[in-house]
Amino acid sequence: MDVFEKCRGFYSDPAIAESMGYPANPQRAKELGVYPFFIPLDHAEGTEIVIDGHRLIMLGSNNYLGLTMHPAVREAAVKAIRDFGTSCTGSRFLNGTLRLHCELEERLATFLGKEEAIVFSTGYQTNLGVFSALIGRNDIVICDKENHASIVDGCRLSLGRMRRYRHNDMQDLERVLKACPEDAGTLLATDGVFSMSGEIAPLPEIVALCEQTGTRILVDDAHGIGVVGGGRGTAHLHGVADRVDLLLGTFSKSLASIGGYIAGDKATINWIRHLARSLIFSASLPAPNVAAALASLDLIEKEPERVHQVNVVADQLRTGLKNMGFDVGKSVSPIIPVFIGNAMDALKAWRFLFDQGIYVNVAIPPAVPAGQSLLRLSVMATHTQEQLDKVFAAFLTFGQSMNLRDSAELG
């Protein structure tokens, strides 16, 4: 049997796509005009994009503060290219550490109220490196069931075990904590702001439970930094930053760049620095990306009104959609899901909005469980009232045409 045979079948054979958990094979979705992935943007201007000559309002980006187009951020990146070139061409461990990386690490540690921080090339690699370095054979990572895939992959790469509790369910967490053997080292890992539902982890309760069993805590605040807690994230929002051991995050959202970080006490960060394989065996974050993250951090500290504004825009969109009868779940952040249910309905909804000039993301199986497909909307501090009005008008037409409110199949 040719090992590549399944790849050819995946594109065109519905049975193979289905066996992999996909609702339709890519070819069929393309024929139906509902294939939403890998669409090239010809132009991106923050809140608006151009695809094939059509201008759309961008409601699917994690550019929460709208800083990717900010002159100071762009200028910092350009200057860094002039000063250091386009790549570090080596790992942080060897020739790939610039003074700029150290400056960003110091700034982040101070901003987050931790002793030290270390910067990785992506958020994904940060989770791979941190869990595989920290979790030994006798250790257990306790995960929320809706944690980001990169946490799960980091745990899989470690020698330890993973135990999962029902999403944000404190009774179930208590059960899982009690079931851990006393001699095991335990680390709880949770998203701060959940990347699909826009819900926030109940950190005060999590901290209280973990303290009873001596369980360490890591919060992945990829979607929390720059967005909640005055920009310092979920642990600061809840006033428990000093009781959360490790704060992890990314630069690929509010910080208008790419990269990831982990912040905590000196000894733990030093261990990670010397043992995280995704840091040591991969080239370091290029200078323009470090500089863009630094410039974004400056803006968050000096002009915190953007952090406030993204939440104002989110509240407005969420309330408007709710009032139209859409199910936006329990979102309390700039990530707003619109639950559709059936995967093909979600793909059709995505296409309908696209034709109305609104770009949203769509999540279908295997990214979400069967029957729980959704549109994922995310707002920026820079979205205007005029743009929001257009979004509401499009959703109104969408609601009427899909008969969303009383369609039995959308369940």
Ligand SMILES: Cc1ncc(COP(=O)(O)O)c(C=O)c1O
């Ligand atoms: C919670 C969470 N952690 C980690 C990541 C990975 O970050 P990056 O895309 O910067 O690699 C993401 C990405 O969306 C995320 O949502």
